[in-house]
Amino acid sequence: MLTRGTVVYIGQRVLLIGFTVLVVSFGVFYAVHSLPGNAFITERVHGQALQALLHQHGLDRPIVVQYWDFLRSAIHGDLGQSFVIQGEAITPLVIRELSVSMELGGAALLITVGLGMLFGVLAAIRQNTWVDYTLTTFAVIGYSVPSFVLASLFVLIFGLWLHDVTGGAFFYPLVWTGTYGTLAELSIPALALGLYTSGQVTRITRAAMLDVVQQDYIRTARAKGLKPVTVTLRHALRNAMVPVTSILGPLVVSIIAGSVVIETIFGIPGLGKEFARSITSHDYNVTVGVFTIFAALIGVANLGVDLLYTVIDPRIRY
Amino acid sequence: MATTVVAALPQEYSGGTLAREQVSLWRDGVRRLRRNKLALAAVIYLAILVVMSIVAFVWTPYKPNAIGACETYTTPSGAHPFGCDELGRDSLSRLMVGAQLSLAVGLGTALIVLFVGVTVGLVAGYFRGPVDSAISLVINIFYGIPTLLVALVLYTLLGPGLVNIMIAISATIWMDMARLVRGQTLSIREREFVEAARASGARSGKILFGHIFPNALGPIIVQATFVIPVAILTAAFLSFLGLGVAPPQADWGGMAAEGLQAIRYVPHIVLAPSIAISLTLLAFNFFGDGLRDAFDPRQKR
Numbered sequence: 001m002l003t004r005g006t007v008v009y010i011g012q013r014v015l016l017i018g019f020t021v022l023v024v025s026f027g028v029f030y031a032v033h034s035l036p037g038n039a040f041i042t043e044r045v046h047g048q049a050l051q052a053l054l055h056q057h058g059l060d061r062p063i064v065v066q067y068w069d070f071l072r073s074a075i076h077g078d079l080g081q082s083f084v085i086q087g088e089a090i091t092p093l094v095i096r097e098l099s100v101s102m103e104l105g106g107a108a109l110l111i112t113v114g115l116g117m118l119f120g121v122l123a124a125i126r127q128n129t130w131v132d133y134t135l136t137t138f139a140v141i142g143y144s145v146p147s148f149v150l151a152s153l154f155v156l157i158f159g160l161w162l163h164d165v166t167g168g169a170f171f172y173p174l175v176w177t178g179t180y181g182t183l184a185e186l187s188i189p190a191l192a193l194g195l196y197t198s199g200q201v202t203r204i205t206r207a208a209m210l211d212v213v214q215q216d217y218i219r220t221a222r223a224k225g226l227k228p229v230t231v232t233l234r235h236a237l238r239n240a241m242v243p244v245t246s247i248l249g250p251l252v253v254s255i256i257a258g259s260v261v262i263e264t265i266f267g268i269p270g271l272g273k274e275f276a277r278s279i280t281s282h283d284y285n286v287t288v289g290v291f292t293i294f295a296a297l298i299g300v301a302n303l304g305v306d307l308l309y310t311v312i313d314p315r316i317r318y
Numbered sequence: 319m320a321t322t323v324v325a326a327l328p329q330e331y332s333g334g335t336l337a338r339e340q341v342s343l344w345r346d347g348v349r350r351l352r353r354n355k356l357a358l359a360a361v362i363y364l365a366i367l368v369v370m371s372i373v374a375f376v377w378t379p380y381k382p383n384a385i386g387a388c389e390t391y392t393t394p395s396g397a398h399p400f401g402c403d404e405l406g407r408d409s410l411s412r413l414m415v416g417a418q419l420s421l422a423v424g425l426g427t428a429l430i431v432l433f434v435g436v437t438v439g440l441v442a443g444y445f446r447g448p449v450d451s452a453i454s455l456v457i458n459i460f461y462g463i464p465t466l467l468v469a470l471v472l473y474t475l476l477g478p479g480l481v482n483i484m485i486a487i488s489a490t491i492w493m494d495m496a497r498l499v500r501g502q503t504l505s506i507r508e509r510e511f512v513e514a515a516r517a518s519g520a521r522s523g524k525i526l527f528g529h530i531f532p533n534a535l536g537p538i539i540v541q542a543t544f545v546i547p548v549a550i551l552t553a554a555f556l557s558f559l560g561l562g563v564a565p566p567q568a569d570w571g572g573m574a575a576e577g578l579q580a581i582r583y584v585p586h587i588v589l590a591p592s593i594a595i596s597l598t599l600l601a602f603n604f605f606g607d608g609l610r611d612a613f614d615p616r617q618k619r
Contacts (some may be wrong), residue, residue: 149595
């Protein structure tokens with residue numbers, strides 16, 4: 001329910017997100033501009049030619065002045081131009097890539113939470129049986145296998161060994177035709193991205209469920225004669241979801257970080273791949289732009305998670 | 319304080335049949351750890367890894383950086399159990415040298431995190447008030463930013479090098495340790511023996527490091543064990559993106575990345591380092607779980 005307090009709370013949080021994004025963007029801006037070497041290091045220009053090139057791009061001014069300039073354009077939605085891809089404006093580029101990454105990241109988040117909670121609940125209701133041991137071991141394996149290992153493995157399995165079975169439906173790196181990938185194409189990268197974090201969700205769900213089922217209201221619900229499925233899903237799971245919700249924020253962070261690797265391996269033209277490219281090719285304007293968007297995304301995700309609390313547990317109010 | 323677990327048993331048990339041999343917390347923990355088969359397997363694997371990486375200092379089957387020790391992309395055989403890479407370097411030799419690097423990064427980062435996290439956590443938990451608020455704010459800010467990417471930027475900034483990798487990774491994972499130590503400190507500082515120490519005139523430093531720290535040691539060690547796999551993973555992630563140690567030096571993440579372009583033709587070149595990383599992370603995680611069950615039985619999974 002949108003009470004006055006909630007509106008004020010959201011307002012404060014939005015201000016805080018703005019502040020964080022500002023700090024993060026300046027941090028990255030400062031960091032990349034004080035790096036040794038510059039975007040033109042590969043063009044082998046020295047002396048006067050280099051000075052002229054730096055001057056032309058305004059890179060010989062003090063960093064604070066440059067940042068102020070960046071900020072003024074950024075507020076108007078202009079993140080500047082790429083150094084490396086001549087004349088490429090960053091704003092339309094990152095918006096296009098953001099939509100691709102959101103699609104991949106959203107699918108991965110669904111897989112992480114869905115699989116993780118399913119396994120966690122199953123492990124909890126079959127505590128100390130082989131089901132429990134198998135699923136908890138699976139969870140540890142899940143977060144011990146790095147996402148890039150999983151991705152390479154999937155490229156092998158689906159792109160190579162099962163090539164004839166799938167009729168080449170999963171040919172990696174992806175040949176990108178439209179803005180959005182097909183569901184089939186994205187399912188494997190999303191799985192590679194989501195499985196790693198699902199292990200953590202499994203563990204937390206299991207622990208929370210075991211904690212909740214010992215409480216009195218569960219006994220009452222059982223005594224009332226409700227079906228075990230109803231008790232588990234409607235009474236226990238709902239309360240066990242609070243701790244799970246609390247790690248949603250960190251999950252989003254690790255999915256964003258993971259997307260850098262996954263998109264690079266599968267050849268998905270998203271923000272993550274752009275970020276990796278911009279770092280290795282010294283395309284600093286792009287680095288700053290993408291990083292700023294990442295920071296904003298995480299801030300919004302955290303706010304969303306905090307608001308989700310109030311839905312799951314009505315006792316929590318802001 | 320190490321013997322409190324058994325010493326705290328109620329008086330009437332000590333003379334009866336329920337009495338058992340008095341063992342220290344550590345001996346008891348080691349006993350429990352040895353009963354945990356997964357943890358034991360993990361310890362054996364890690365021991366082999368450590369021995370292998372020590373051996374690699376003096377001997378490897380081939381020179382790890384020698385180009386053209388065999389044909390490019392040789393498939394696994396008796397002479398080259400893990401085949402060769404695109405420059406004809408023996409993969410087994412490179413894996414052995416890579417193990418050194420992974421272990422060094424893992425242990426080094428754990429030490430840095432231990433030092434920073436424990437200090438910050440102790441200070442925040444012990445002095446409370448504005449000090450605690452300020453530290454907690456910093457911790458929360460760190461949680462809110464994509465730390466892996468911070469490591470990336472930081473590492474680009476610091477330049478290549480083993481120590482720089484450790485610093486960059488530490489900067490992204492010290493918060494868990496700090497938060498844990500802060501929580502432990504907050505609860506331990508209210509206990510009677512701390513009050514007794516304070517009453518007898520001990521100074522803050524003495525109370526912190528002589529009384530509070532030793533009593534929080536169990537969870538701290540367990541947490542430090544979990545730092546190791548995260549550090550190894552992050553280092554592999556960085557070198558996978560081409561931000562590892564300087565090129566001829568072998569490291570697992572870099573090996574996996576280099577092999578990726580040829581994965582269609584010679585999968586073993588990617589699989590060998592990938593399996594090495596995964597097994598090592600798995601071993602550290604199982605070992606950490608076993609350690610926690612053995613030494614910190616109160617803490618839930």
